Amino acid sequence: MKMSSSAWVAIAGTAALAALPFVVPPYYVGLMIPFFGYAIALLGFNLLFGYTGQLSFGHAMFLGVGAYGAAIIAGVWGIKSFEVVLLGVMIGAAIIALPIGLLCMRYIGIFFGMLTLAFGMLFHSFLFKFYHLTGGDSGMRVPRMNILGLEFTKYNKVELLAGPFYYYCLALLVIAGLVMWRIVHSPFGLHLKTIRDNARKAEYLGVHVHRFRLAAFVISAVFGAAGGAILGFRIGLADPELVYWTQSGQLVFMAVLGGFTNFFGPIVGALTYTLLQDQLQSLTEYWRFILGAILALIVIGVPEGIAGLAANIGRRFNGKTA
Amino acid sequence: MSAFANIVAGGVFHAAVLFLVAAGLQLVFGVQKIVNLACGSFYALGAYFGIIFIGYANELGVSPWLILPGLIVSGILLGFIGPPIERMLRTVYGRDESFQLLLTFALVLMFQDVFKFVWGANPRSLDSTYLIYGTISAGDFSIPVYNLLVILAAVAIAAGLGGFLKGTNYGRILRATAENRAMSEALGVDVRRIYSIVFTLGAVLGTTAGALVVPTAAASLDMAIEFVIEAFAVVVIGGLGSMRGALAGALIVGLIRALSIVYFPELEVLAIYMIVIAVLLLRPVGLFGRAVA
Numbered sequence: 001m002k003m004s005s006s007a008w009v010a011i012a013g014t015a016a017l018a019a020l021p022f023v024v025p026p027y028y029v030g031l032m033i034p035f036f037g038y039a040i041a042l043l044g045f046n047l048l049f050g051y052t053g054q055l056s057f058g059h060a061m062f063l064g065v066g067a068y069g070a071a072i073i074a075g076v077w078g079i080k081s082f083e084v085v086l087l088g089v090m091i092g093a094a095i096i097a098l099p100i101g102l103l104c105m106r107y108i109g110i111f112f113g114m115l116t117l118a119f120g121m122l123f124h125s126f127l128f129k130f131y132h133l134t135g136g137d138s139g140m141r142v143p144r145m146n147i148l149g150l151e152f153t154k155y156n157k158v159e160l161l162a163g164p165f166y167y168y169c170l171a172l173l174v175i176a177g178l179v180m181w182r183i184v185h186s187p188f189g190l191h192l193k194t195i196r197d198n199a200r201k202a203e204y205l206g207v208h209v210h211r212f213r214l215a216a217f218v219i220s221a222v223f224g225a226a227g228g229a230i231l232g233f234r235i236g237l238a239d240p241e242l243v244y245w246t247q248s249g250q251l252v253f254m255a256v257l258g259g260f261t262n263f264f265g266p267i268v269g270a271l272t273y274t275l276l277q278d279q280l281q282s283l284t285e286y287w288r289f290i291l292g293a294i295l296a297l298i299v300i301g302v303p304e305g306i307a308g309l310a311a312n313i314g315r316r317f318n319g320k321t322a
Numbered sequence: 323m324s325a326f327a328n329i330v331a332g333g334v335f336h337a338a339v340l341f342l343v344a345a346g347l348q349l350v351f352g353v354q355k356i357v358n359l360a361c362g363s364f365y366a367l368g369a370y371f372g373i374i375f376i377g378y379a380n381e382l383g384v385s386p387w388l389i390l391p392g393l394i395v396s397g398i399l400l401g402f403i404g405p406p407i408e409r410m411l412r413t414v415y416g417r418d419e420s421f422q423l424l425l426t427f428a429l430v431l432m433f434q435d436v437f438k439f440v441w442g443a444n445p446r447s448l449d450s451t452y453l454i455y456g457t458i459s460a461g462d463f464s465i466p467v468y469n470l471l472v473i474l475a476a477v478a479i480a481a482g483l484g485g486f487l488k489g490t491n492y493g494r495i496l497r498a499t500a501e502n503r504a505m506s507e508a509l510g511v512d513v514r515r516i517y518s519i520v521f522t523l524g525a526v527l528g529t530t531a532g533a534l535v536v537p538t539a540a541a542s543l544d545m546a547i548e549f550v551i552e553a554f555a556v557v558v559i560g561g562l563g564s565m566r567g568a569l570a571g572a573l574i575v576g577l578i579r580a581l582s583i584v585y586f587p588e589l590e591v592l593a594i595y596m597i598v599i600a601v602l603l604l605r606p607v608g609l610f611g612r613a614v615a
Contacts, residue, residue: 055420103603110357110419111606114558118598121551125591246547249359249427256424286439292431299425300413 005314009264010177017170021162029162030234035274036169037063037230040176042255042266044223049252050260051184052216053196057113058120060247062221064127065093066228067238071140082145082168082233089225097221098214105213108199120248127240139239142232161234169230176223177267183219184263192216253295259305268307324462329580335469337576338476339535343549344556344568345483346527352563353500353520355419356411359426362550363433364525368397368532369541370437373446376537386454389537390471397530404522411521412514430547437543447540454537472534479530480569487565496520500563552579555598561611570609 021029041063048054069089074080079088104115127134134140144157147168152160183189191212194202203209232238241247250273258269276294280287302309347361375396379389407429414421455467487493499506499516507513532541556575560567575594582593601608 049420055423057423103599107602107606110423110562111602113420113423114357114554115599115602117551117554118558118595118602122592122595122599125595129588129590129592244547245551246430249424249430252420252424253427286435288431289435289439292428292435295428295431296410296425299421299428300410303417303421 006263013264013267014170014174017173018167021166026158026162029166030158031274031278032166033161033169033234034231035270036173037227037234038251038254038270038274039173039227039267040230041066041224041227042251042258042270043176043180044220044227045251046220046255046260046266047180047183047192047223048216048220049255050265051189051196052192052213054108054213054216055113055252056116056217056220057245057248057252058116058118058123059220059224059251060243060245061116061120061123062093062097062224063228063231063247063251064123064238064240064243065089065096065221066225066230067142067232067235067242068127068134068140069093069225070145070229070232071142071238074145075141075143080143080145081149082147082229085145086172086226086229089229090222093221093225094218097218101214101217101221105210105217117245117248120243121245124240124243124245127243134240137240139237142236142238144236145233157236165233172226172230173267176226180223181263188212188215253291256303256305257295257298259308259311261304262307262311265305265307269305272306324460327463328465329584330577331463331465331469333577333580334473334573335538335576336580337572338473339531340552340556340576341476341569341572342479342527342531342534343553344560344572345480345565346524346531347553347557348560348563348565348568349483349527350521350524351557353496354411354415354517356422356426357419358521358524359423359550360407360429360433361524361528361553362546362548363430364400364403364528365532365535365549365553366437366541366543366546367403367433368400368529368534369536369539369545370441370446370532371396371400371529372533372536373448373541375533376448389454390468390475390534393533393536394475394530397533398526400529400533401522401526404525405518407525408518408521412517415517430550433546434543437546441541443543445540445542448537466538468537475534479527480565484565552594555594558598558608559601561608564608564610567608567610 017032020032041059044062045056045059048056048059066089069092070085073085073088074082079085100116100119104112104119107115128137130136144160146152147164150164152164155163184192191202191207194205194207195209195212199209228242231242254269254273255266256269257272258267259265262268277287277291280290284290298305304312343361343365346364347358350356350358350361372393375392376389379392384392411422411425414425453466453468455471457464457466458470485493487497495506495511496516498509499511499513503513532545552575556568556571558571559574560569560571574597578593578597579590582589586593
């Protein structure tokens with residue numbers, strides 16, 4: 001029952017997203033690109049936060065790895081194939097995440113958050129200060145890339161983003177979602193949940209707690225880099241702002257907004273946040289205040305987030321009819 | 323040699339301000355177990371109000387000798403924002419620490435736009451008010467008297483805080499609550515009031531630091547989110563919840579920053595985080611922290 005209802009939600013969501021470019025103006029279609037980027041990154045982030053119980057406050061680092069990786073592979077090395085870029089940044093993120101994870105995974109709770117924050121800011125100040133390598137505060141240009149080997153030369157950037165690249169990202173999100181669904185419903189995912197709920201007991205039962213946490217961290221980093229590459233493609237620039245700690249806070253915000261206890265929560269959160277931010281920014285200069293107030297209200301009143309709330313309502317509804 | 327002394331003096335001044343903010347962070351974490359990301363926003367708030375105060379003081383022709391005490395008083399008066407914010411945080415006390423962290427992050431976002439709304443996006447600065455007291459020089463070494471006074475004020479506040487926590491009955495109750503909340507509640511301590519007072523005290527330390535720094539530096543929107551990270555580094559190096567740790571951590575961060583700006587400008591911030599990471603790896607509880615079960 002639960003499986004099939006989740007599957008229906010996923011299929012309906014995908015169909016709605018696929019139909020979107022026919023219904024809404026290109027501006028909103030282009031707006032969905034960052035949503036895809038964040039959604040993929042958050043799927044990974046939530047494996048760490050929602051399923052393993054480790055709050056990383058430096059996860060924007062991996063968005064940065066994705067965006068800067070795209071700038072290096074496509075811009076500096078001139079390999080203008082987005083698939084190669086994706087593969088490259090994902091491998092790069094795994095290589096970077098492995099030692100950081102080895103160092104961080106001994107810690108839980110607030111210490112883990114602080115350590116990841118420190119690594120995130122270390123990365124930020126590296127990007128910021130090593131001007132000759134990273135372009136400093138002006139960042140690095142991410143050139144236009146081909147997707148699936150197709151150049152789409154007759155499209156300009158906006159048309160590319162609203163057309164082929166939109167569907168490309170949708171496909172990526174579906175793949176990422178399916179992979180993550182497999183991960184969290186595998187014995188591996190069950191191990192992670194056990195560790196989250198009671199790490200000591202899990203250890204008694206013979207679970208290698210550190211090793212599983214490390215694996216979750218590396219996987220979440222890989223997803224984060226893929227999301228970052230999409231963001232870089234869209235903006236055409238990789239800059240240090242993407243890695244600043246407030247950006248990491250924003251990722252946590254999206255996860256909580258959508259609901260980190262629910263599989264679809266991060267996707268809902270990324271969508272809501274992206275639309276909300278866009279609307280608020282067009283309404284007022286002081287959109288941060290409203291976002292902050294919304295975050296406060298959600299933390300206080302709806303800790304399960306939008307998806308959790310919807311699931312609760314659905315469950316109550318089903319319970320009454322049955 | 324005296325160039326080096328100048329750099330060290332600059333570092334100590336920075337450390338003094340950093341200590342105040344970090345002490346607020348420590349106090350709140352020590353008693354309430356909340357990591358308050360908004361402490362940088364309190365700092366910025368103090369700075370903006372410091373500018374207002376000095377503006378009025380200049381208009382009214384207040385004697386320069388009242389500037390420093392006046393700044394401290396305006397920082398303390400800002401403590402009125404403590405209780406309502408604490409009231410808001412009270413809703414998440416029983417919950418996971420990530421929720422508490424997020425709620426203070428929400429505060430950071432809101433404060434950011436309040437500052438922008440009230441004081442605009444451009445940095446606000448006063449031209450060299452810190453020179454009102456003149457400078458002391460010995461050979462090539464010179465330090466503005468204002469900076470010296472701020473360092474002394476920070477030392478006095480540190481001593482006062484230490485005396486309060488160790489020497490007074492109320493301080494003992496605070497430490498007992500930090501140690502074991504349930505037990506002190508059972509013994510009749512009004513923990514709600516303690517939390518409210520502790521949070522306000524933590525906020526006052528932040529606002530006072532901000533007010534004190536403003537004659538030497540601009541008040542800007544970025545200072546809140548930049549400073550909280552430095553204060554974070556201080557408490558991690560010193561050990562979460564430890565006052566002595568805040569002092570040691572502030573000195574380490576302040577001096578390293580001052581030295582690296584001059585000798586290895588590229589490593590300015592990098593060096594701080596490398597020490598943070600080194601400390602967390604070698605001694606996860608920090609230099610003066612105690613292991614928490």
